[in-house]
Amino acid sequence: MFAIARSVARPRLVASFARAAASVHTLPPLDYSYDALEPHISGEIMNLHHTKHHQAYVNGLNAAEQSYAQAPSPKERIKLQAALKFNGGGHINHTLFWKNLAPTSAGGGEFQAGPLKSAIEKDFGSVEAFKEKMSAKTGAIQGSGWGWLGYNPETSKLEIVTTANQDPLLSHVPIIGIDIWEHAFYLQYKNVKPDYLKAIWNVINFKEAEKRFLEASK
Template sequence: MDRRNFLKLSAGAGALALFQITGVSCAGSGGGLVIQESLPYKADALEPYISEKTIRFHYGKHHAGYVKKLNQMIKGTAYAGLGIEAIVQKTYGSAGETGIFNNAAQVFNHTFYWNSMKPGGGGVPDGVISEKINADFGSYDAFKKDFASAALSQFGSGWAWLVKDGDALKILKTSNADTPIAQGLVPLLTVDVWEHAYYLDYQNRRADYIDAYLEHLVNWAFAETNLVG
């Protein structure tokens, strides 16, 4: 799934359906409800690096919870019917709408995270994304070191990102629900470093989780699609 398609977290017609791990999205219709995109792979597809149990809690409870709460908060407001990216950008920095921003941004961030991974991913990329990484970081190894350092050093809950800022690739870390799209940046890939993303599988070994993500899970095709637009 490319970035353009997954960003179609939009309104539908009717009541919000039950969340499901595989198969179909959490579909909604009417009332301008945001939908939870279905996973781009089966719940056990990232094993042994991320377990099915983690996916079922993370996607089925945490991510689903943000979608449910967001829909409760935007029902009957001017945000009902907007795409998730628009909700994030319109509520960013507004003190009176912090709750809407936090939940909308977490819906966006999680959807982006699922798509940033794939079974059999990771390792050294090729193609346009490889050329750009080499140009902007000096080498893939330099990128890997800097990205892992950002993810590991993020204090508490948050995210590490590879983003495009103008013509340059940069590594960014954000706290809690903060997200690059609120800052006018183009995200290429992300790793979730909230503890619920890895604790069932790695406990306090965040470094091992980050290494597994980079070596075995990164969806470089998705990153390249975001890069070239």
């Protein structure tokens, strides 16, 4: 009887551990208040973007990982790949995005001389040329996605690349990411993406970007 009880308890215990292991992702706090990026990004957008959209990716990722841990067969796990990619990418991308931004009072938009600026000037000609090219390439995304300044470890160069939907950047090390999903700008800029892409440079955290660049290019 003890053996039977133990055999029943073991799967339950394993399932319990699987659920605990899967539900580990949480919404990261912001380093600034929701209205701190105004007038460039409204507090209403930031609040909804963080507490609703990013939270939904966190919830979806935890649910997908829990289902994956409990999936009875490889076929069932394969079915979950899309949910893991979409929600996992959404969580990864947004976690980076919040760090990617800073209020102007805390240095947002300031691009000082340093290794990142030198690399951008080397690879794009000038900081303004880089901004224009990245804004144009990001704005040209059809549907939803992300524009990235990425470091290519194979060429040791900075390159502008895009990803669709919530796909994370895997081919490069992300240095700067711009969210071009409508929820990132529509309440304030409607369908005029160029205005959003112009405004966001005023709150890009170039100090954080340079830290990522230095780490990537070691």
